[in-house]
Amino acid sequence: MSFIAEFTVSNPIMQSTRRAIPEVTVEVEDEQPGQNGKSKLIFWATGPKDRLERFFHELPNDPSLRSFEILSTLPERRLFRVTLSPEGERGLTYVDAIDVGVTLLDIEASGNETRYRAQVPSRNALSQYRQRCEERGLSFDLRRLYRSNADATERHGLTPRQRDVLRRALEAGYFEVPREISTEELAEEFDISSQALSALLRRGHRAILRSMFSGGES
Structure with a gap:
């Protein structure tokens, strides 16, 4: 643990x-x-x-x-x-x-x-x-x-803010091809700039990948 x-x-x-x-x-x-x-x-x-x-x-x-x-x-x-x-x-x-x-x-x-x-x-x-x-x-x-009695997202090193943004992006179709919601629209939902949203998504992806490839997945 x-x-x-x-x-x-x-x-x-x-x-x-x-x-x-x-x-x-x-x-x-x-x-x-x-x-x-x-x-x-x-x-x-x-x-x-x-x-x-x-x-x-x-x-x-x-x-x-x-x-x-x-x-x-x-x-x-x-x-x-x-x-x-x-x-x-x-x-x-x-x-x-x-x-x-x-x-x-x-x-x-x-x-x-x-x-x-x-x-x-x-x-x-x-x-x-x-x-x-x-x-x-x-x-x-x-x-x-x-x-840490962390849930799966915390075990991957995600902050609550990164988790919320990634979850909403998934629900809204941000990762679909083609995208069903733009970066600007998603950022508006969280009352942040598109640059800040991109930074949150990037850090969230990086945390998950590091957790997976370092053998930290459950």
Whole structure:
């Protein structure tokens, strides 16, 4: 049986901006590791409109970023895609997690704190991930560890949001040939941009495939 771990990591990604505007919460949608300084992060920033404006104006000065762009703007919510600087790359632990069999389910940050929820196959795997974080100079603080009585979707590493989007896409005929619903129409049902919907679908597919081909299927 696998475990669910809840922990914090002293992540440098947008740390100065988060400290300056603690009222804004960052929720990671997709991590895209790259080579030669091309790693990217897609995330939602949520908070009061005036705080989001200040968050936007602080980003160009953040040492963890090379550049950024806004993908979608909603009331009290904005979807960003950022390219990480070398300092930001230090906080991207996605590949380390995959290497030791840890599936990062949720990443949320505000102020000084970056909170994670992850599915881990064993205590040893979590210990290896913690060591990888420390090798990057990131402090790791385990808050909670409990056995997972996960349903099939969670066993495949899907977040509730990814599960809901994939299920609705299947029901609505998104995967039929030809498609019975467009990306834009499906995104509208979830009140998100088509880019955000594509990211959720991509991460959901990737989680299922990794679970299957790593021998994690039931």
